[in-house]
Amino acid sequence: MHQKHLKAVEASKESAYMKTARESATTKSESAVTSALKNVYFAAKQNMASSAVPALNALCISQGVTQLCDLRVDSRTTYEHNESVTEFQEAISDVLRLDLSTKIQNSGKFSLMLDESTDISVYQNLIIYIRLLERDCFGTVSPQTYFLAINRLERANSESIYLKTIELLGKKGIKISELCGVSTDGVSVMTGHKSGVVTRFKKTVPGVLATHCIAHRLALSCCSSADNIPYLVKFQEILNSVYKYFKNSPKNMATLSAIQTVLQGQTVRFKEVFHTRWLSFEGSVDALVKNYSSLLSVFLEESSGKALSLYKPISTYKFLYVAHFLCDALKPLAILSKMYQKKDLTYSEISPLLSSTIGTLEDLRDNRSGHMLGNFLKVTPQEPKLDEAGLCTFEFEGHTIRDSQKQRTESHSVCSQFVDGMVKNLNSRFSDNSDGAVLTSMSNVFDPLLKVCDASGDLDTVSEYLDTIGFEGSRSELTSFANFARASHNNGNKSVTDITSVANLAIKNKDSFPASAEVAERLLVLPVSTADCERGFSKQNIIKTSLRNGLSESNLDNLMTISIDGPEMSKFDFKSAFKMWSSKKTRRILQ
Known part of the structure; x- marks a missing residue:
């Protein structure tokens, strides 16, 4: 009887030792997986390729983070291969989606921002952001915007976009009846009166209000205003020719840098003007004005046909007057564009921003009150003057500029027409439907x-x-x-x-x-802009590059979720991510 008692005691001790050993092994495994989750999170936030995670783990091990060694269970089982990294990414993104789902439920009402684009693999993708209401610790309600999903479209028509959105909301448990508004870029597939996406939503949910992205409307207003003025079309062509002259020639760029070093002038990179993004004009004009003296020196130094063909149109009073006026006029438009692309902008802010910008443009037109134009006019003669050769010229930044009364009249007319057209287009495109x-x-x-x-x-x-x-x-x-x-x-x-x-x-x-x-x-x-969607597509193109063009739809969605809405690492709940990961299936590392 005594022997049986001793054996029972020994068995109980062995059981306690085994339990302690198992708990210790599990703790070590959890520590290893949590460290791996942190590295995966870091890589996703920095838009690094998933294939870099094993090397990142090895770097951490070499720095003393030895718990990562436990990711290798045996010679055949490791949690560093591509499939494991993908599962870690999915667990992290699921934690973020669960948090967003809670916020949506607490908000009740929500709105959507929709846009579609093509990625590097020539797939058409629909990106969706959701706008909801959140309360702070004082009970104040404010709108917040989050990335909801990116889905591949087989066809980018209104029916496909509508059905894909409805399907997504259903999968995420979001009640379509709480939808309040939809913001799009205003293309016909989105806003068509008969069968557009917005029309379909309005038939499904009474009271849905639709907005045409104000940033798009502003860009279209600028394009229309410039396209109706022949000289501004030519002006844009000159800017792009200057850009290409240096972009395509290291020799020309080296000459410019050498001259700027001697003259101790400002070095500002020339920028291309995109017609669809007309407000990029501001950076292009600003670069040309700041590099103007050096630019003319390069053209005169080169003396090639191409250089002289560019020198001639830009060494005139008309070009300089318009360039300096545009520097002043495009600045408030660029500020307005940035404000209209601001995250969580509300509808009540649109009109005051627009009115103040229109007022600034009209003041620049009527009083020539701009800083850049004012400085230009201070160093130029009030009237055209004949030089010794009998030509109307003046000196500007060490170069001879051709002048005439006709040029002055035309330059004033071009600037007035631009502002008149801009004000008209802004009032027209921002009028209420x-x-x-x-x-x-x-x-x-x-x-x-x-x-x-x-x-x-x-x-x-x-x-x-x-x-x-x-x-x-x-x-x-x-x-x-x-x-x-x-x-x-x-x-x-x-x-x-x-x-x-x-x-x-x-x-x-x-x-x-x-x-x-x-x-x-x-x-x-209610959202007033789809700027978040545009930023989302920029993020898509950073993540899915020509070297990562094989990313699946789900992997891209996970990586964008982490990269866009993931908080800084110290604020992310890695314990929840570990629980999410471990609950998906049986893990050998935890056994």
Whole structure:
């Protein structure tokens, strides 16, 4: 009996030792996998190829991170090969998607931004971003934008895009009934009145509001304004010819650098002008003006037919006047473009930014008040003057410039025509359609500086819109809230200062003003630009290159999810990623 007792005690000790050993082995394995997940995360955030992860692991081991050695279970089993790296990426991206899913549920309402493009493998892809509402620790609601997915399209028509989007929302458990708005680039496949993607969404979900990306509208306004002026078309051709003259010749570039070193002038790289991205014009004109003296010296030094053909058109008063005017005029347009591409821009910000830019352009046209043009005019004669040879010339930055009264008249005309056309196009392209009119009325209802009596028509428009989404007879409530918001503002409530803060006031008082809160949430969540989609395609092209053109659709989606929305490494939950990875299937390293 005593012997049996001793054997039982020994067996119990062995069992305890085995349990401790297993726990220790599991802890070591978890540590190894967590370290590998961190390296995979780092590589994805830095847009490194997945094939670089084993080398990154080896580097870490050589630096003393010995736990990574446990990724090799035996001679046949390792967790560093391509399939394992892909599984690590999937686990990380699943954690990010789960977090986004929680945010979508908490937001309730959401909007979509859609765009399509072609990748390096000549596949057509649909990229989708989602805009939702988040509350901070003080209860203030603000819109946030996240990458949702990138999907391959067999055909880039409206039906395919619509069905692919509906399928994606269903897979992610996102209720289509909560969709408030859709923003696109305005092409017919997206906005067609009969069967466009937006039209299909409106038939499915009452109350969906659509916006044409304001950044696209701005670029189109600039293109149209320049294309209608022959001299600006020629001006653009000259800029591109100068760009190619140096881009295609190391000799010409070396000559320019040598001259700039002697003259101690500014060295600014020439830039190409793209017609579809007309606002790149600003960088091109700025580079030419800053390199002007050196540029003329290069052309005179070379004395080739090509150099002289470029020297002649740019050594005139007309060219210089237009170039300096454009430096001034394109600056506010470039600022407006950047503001319109700002992440989480709200509809209420569009009109003030546009109005201020138009005012600046008109002032530049009427008063020639620009800094660059002013400096140019200070060093040029007020009227054309004859030189000793009987020609109208003047000296500018050490070079002889041809001049005439005709050139001066034409240069003033070109600049005035450009601003006139720009203002006309901006007003035309940014005029409200039916959805825009609703959004404008929403903004006016929440504008604390606009008197309620002056917003009567806006209250009617918003009330009619609310009727279509189940909030019948809301006119009186909207009026009551508008009066309450104005009273709060007029009585010195410092938290009620603009449209966004008034919208938050409505949301915080949702129980008392449900219809007003509904309008506020829809106004805030509606996207006004697809700039995030454009940034997403830029990220796609950084990740999927000619050397990585075999990336599958799912791998590309995982890598973009991590690269775009992954937080800095110290803030990512690697424990959740480990649990996600280990729960997918049985792992030998954990046994």
